[in-house]
Amino acid sequence: MHTLAVLALVGALQCTDPPVPPGGFVLDEYIDQPVTLSDGETTTATLRMPRDPAATCGWPLVVFIHGLFGTQNGPANFARDFAEWGYATVTFDVRGHATASGDHTLWGLRERLDVAEVIEWARASFPGQVATDRLGLAGTSQGAILSLGAAAWAGQPIPPNPWTAGSFPDVHAIVITNFTSDFGASLAPSGSGLHCNIAATLLGSTSAVRFDPGLVADVARSILDDDPALWRAIVEDPQRTPLALVPTITTPVMAMAAWDDYWFPIEPMVEAIEALPPGTPRKLYIGTGGHSTPNTVGEIALRDGWRRLWFDRFLKGEANGIDQGPAVTYSRTPADPDVYLNVQTSWVQSQAEHWPPPGNWPLRLHLRENGQLSAGAPYAAETPATLAQHVASGFGAAELIATEFRLPQIEPDLPRVQLEWKSAPLPGPVLLAGRPQVQLSIDTADVQWQVAAALWDIDENGNERYVSSGVHLVHPQVGPAPSQVLLQLGSQCYEFAAGHSIAVRVSNVLVHEPPTGPLLRYAPTLADFTLQIRHDPAALSFVELPVAGDAAIPYGFSQSASAGCSARLSLVGSASATSLDPVLVRAEDVIPARDGLMIYGLGPAQSPLGGGSLWVAAPVKRTQLINSGSSTQLGACSGLLQFDLGPRLRSGLDPMLSVGSRVYVQYWYRDPQSPSLTNLTHGLQFSILP
Structure with missing residues (x-):
């Protein structure tokens, strides 16, 4: 002490x-x-x-x-x-x-x-x-x-x-x-952002606080003269x-x-x-x-x-x-x-003992073309998405101050524009605890702009729930426009339920939208701009969610089997290199009495294969054949594929399974009644612990 x-x-x-x-x-x-x-x-x-x-x-x-x-x-x-x-x-x-x-x-x-x-x-x-x-x-x-x-x-x-x-x-x-x-x-934020609530408080016509007139004049001048250095000097x-x-x-x-x-x-x-x-x-x-x-x-x-x-x-x-x-x-x-x-x-x-809790792992989902949010990175250049802002003629700093920074009064002259990337329904729950971040690779010829990203939870019926957001602003007085920005979203502890989709929305303004109601957090940029959001191997755009490092996280989606089954993967036990307990990688809801095997590797992917997707990046390894057991008399989807990874990871013979590795797994099994003759489950990722 x-x-x-x-x-x-x-x-x-x-x-x-x-x-x-x-x-x-x-x-x-x-x-x-x-x-x-x-x-x-x-x-x-x-x-x-x-x-x-x-x-x-x-x-x-x-x-x-x-x-x-x-x-x-x-x-x-x-x-x-x-x-x-x-x-x-x-x-x-x-x-x-x-x-x-x-x-x-x-x-x-x-x-x-x-x-x-x-x-x-x-x-x-x-x-x-x-x-x-x-x-x-x-x-x-x-x-x-x-x-x-x-x-x-x-x-x-x-x-x-x-x-x-x-x-x-x-x-x-x-x-x-x-x-x-x-x-x-x-x-x-970013050296040029202007917090709407403090600006409205200082400049609003109905403020209950008597502020120093010199301070109020300086704040107004920083906005009217587009002088972020003056605003920074104040705060x-x-x-x-x-x-x-x-x-x-x-x-x-x-x-x-x-x-x-x-x-x-x-x-x-x-x-x-x-x-x-x-x-x-x-x-x-x-x-x-x-x-x-x-x-x-x-x-x-x-x-x-x-x-x-x-x-x-x-x-x-x-x-x-x-x-x-x-x-x-x-x-x-x-x-x-x-x-x-x-x-x-x-x-x-x-x-x-600290926030964020120690041992987190960044769950990465890539922004892909056609609005997909996927664990797999793009293999080739994909069509970029365009975010374009247009400000109505005559709407400038004085007009912004007159709105008292209220979104409904601003939008007629400076509309909010949003792009969305959405994941497939989650095969299992995902609990984040920490600060999410969004990386955007950007092409633009403009020198003054802002880009915001928000994390959303969307259920099976399309009901939406705001989770967190962040913003990056670019101003010529602060520095040149970057080709890649990393937006730090607000910290959260929040669980996405199984069956829900994770969505990332990229916008020209940051609107804070918890269930209590939407509020514009930072003032908009008073200039037209156009941003190309890239997603290709040389210029990745993605979101990273901090998840517990000792948790098994499902990703991707399972191929629908000929019997209507949709497999669900889970990890039973802890993937520990020293514990003697079983480490069971389990796939439930599969067709009974079918041979299959587990595929594993050190990275995620999303590549079509047969009627499903390969969710594990090369190089991959496979286990021996496993039978799903049970019988159709007990249910069309009563089979279970299960592999105990414990002996293999404790043997020390497979470098893929060394302590600290992040392992990605899925199952393949035979389905002769399906057009592809096979079935692929969704993926599951987890860390090898001491």
């Missing part, structure tokens, strides 16, 4: 707080107290604490900071609960909001000074009752950004300014929700973003985020947690409860419980175990939109 975390625990252990009575402490509330800030502006703050006498060291203090557009009433329930549990709590109106005077500078130095000065106000106004040497901060969105900033600058000298001097206060624990630590990656201002200081934070950090958060993708938050020094206590939850996501009762209860345990641990010194065990808990996103939107449903949870 690093210095601040140790000091927090030492201080907490040296102070014995009164036990929390059943039903909690009775409170004293000092509501809407005036606070004068060092630049002469004012705000109001509310302090709550138990009416009972505090220990000699005072009540540990937690400051709850509200989100953008909010007021101190937003986190008031949290503040009351914590006061009942034996804390002093403060809420206040952030500069430019509600009762607070002054102009908001978008989480800059002035807002950070305000947080420090409100903390000092609490200490000075309630001497002996408030323990600022046991200080916690908590907040969502804006509140989380300011809390993280307070931890990042904790104990450091205040930068030169016209108002005050000294040092920022030490912070002993933070709990932060739905935020970003990297404003550049979140608000200006990447080192006085605004704590990114560079995150690796120095020693304050214990609990962070929580949602997969489908429209404002802030989770990746910068995950990267911030991973960048903390090794000894800094950290805890991470990923699931729901973010901007534009459902507040599922069970998930919110978990988050609320964790918040109390974290502060009890580091501000009161309680050994409650919250800082033990795996650092990451993540929930699986329900595939059924009705389940997703029902706040009473439970989400399946998993744990890992």
Whole structure:
């Protein structure tokens, strides 16, 4: 543990707080107290604490900071609960909001000074009752950004300014929700992207926040002058973003985020947690409860419980175990939109030491001509797909600002264009846990454009479910147009069901489309462009899904047998080189009493053979003949082909089956009543484990 975390625990252990009575402490509330800030502006703050006498060291203090557009009433329930549990709590109106005077500078130095000065106000106004040497901060969105900033600058000298001097206060624990630590990656992707929500917030006619007029003018100028460097300078201002200081934070950090958060993708938050020094206590939850996501009762209860345990641990010194065990808990996103939107449903949870969980394998599906998404790469050049954007005459930056970046107002002048590639129905479920990515090989003569890719789940009836998306933007001020782009989609934990198809949609704009509704995430490019999406051996385009490395993943599709059978492959047991248990590669739903064999190799393919497809790339190996057994009296498709791969892979005689290899298998069997006289199953891929 690093210095601040140790000091927090030492201080907490040296102070014995009164036990929390059943039903909690009775409170004293000092509501809407005036606070004068060092630049002469004012705000109001509310302090709550138990009416009972505090220990000699005072009540540990937690400051709850509200989100953008909010007021101190937003986190008031949290503040009351914590006061009942034996804390002093403060809420206040952030500069430019509600009762607070002054102009908001978008989480800059002035807002950070305000947080420090409100903390000092609490200490000075309630001497002996408030323990600022046991200080916690908590907040969502804006509140989380300011809390993280307070931890990042904790104990450091205040930068030169016209108002005050000294040092920022030490912070002993933070709990932060739905935020970003990297404003550049979140608000200006590819160096030229413009986050629609922040732009609409700053430039909109109905904003509830009073922003600094100079900031608003600069943002407008960056759009009107098509100057991404100015926009980057605003959002990447080192006085605004704590990114560079995150690796120095020693304050214990609990962070929580949602997969489908429209404002802030989770990746910068995950990267911030991973960048903390090794000894800094950290805890991470990923699931729901973010901007534009459902507040599922069970998930919110978990988050609320964790918040109390974290502060009890580091501000009161309680050994409650919250800082033990795996650092990451993540929930699986329900595939059924009705389940997703029902706040009473439970989400399946998993744990890992890091996100993404270790041991993932990239399941690659290639974008092929005619809209096919296939495990097999193209063998020859195929006809490219064309993505063309046309912007109506007269629709420029001023008109875009007037739409307040709303998709329905933009589309009449800048239509959304989409291309789709879709897989065959999956022969078995596919669980992704990590960050998908899409590589696109592109031919274009244009120098300013953007391309977005979205991952979709399509069921047997054509019902569609958005999963994740990402974007890449090209601007001449940032650099030359690449011939190949790798789009990092948003992280997810999501299962595609058997019988569903995986689809990739490539578009000229990035629209975030979870079941809660579509929202335009980044502003469109205000120029015509044409992109040729290539798929040929020299210029591959594909999607990669992170799947568990120890899972067997089905791919392709089975040939329909003369009896109507459609074989299903599975792996029974673990493909371990050291275990003595069987490793059964099994094909069910095949014709009884037929000879067959298993084919395996080290790569996927998709090449027609007879009436089916060969799903294993050359060179391939074959097993001896196997009979499917059973009889037609037990069912026309009651046969079973099964091969125990264990002895072969443990013998060490086949280099294809060495530890770490990714193996691709399928079955061939005789079907004399079919026109091709044979049958080929779908493919199955898995890794050889130690």
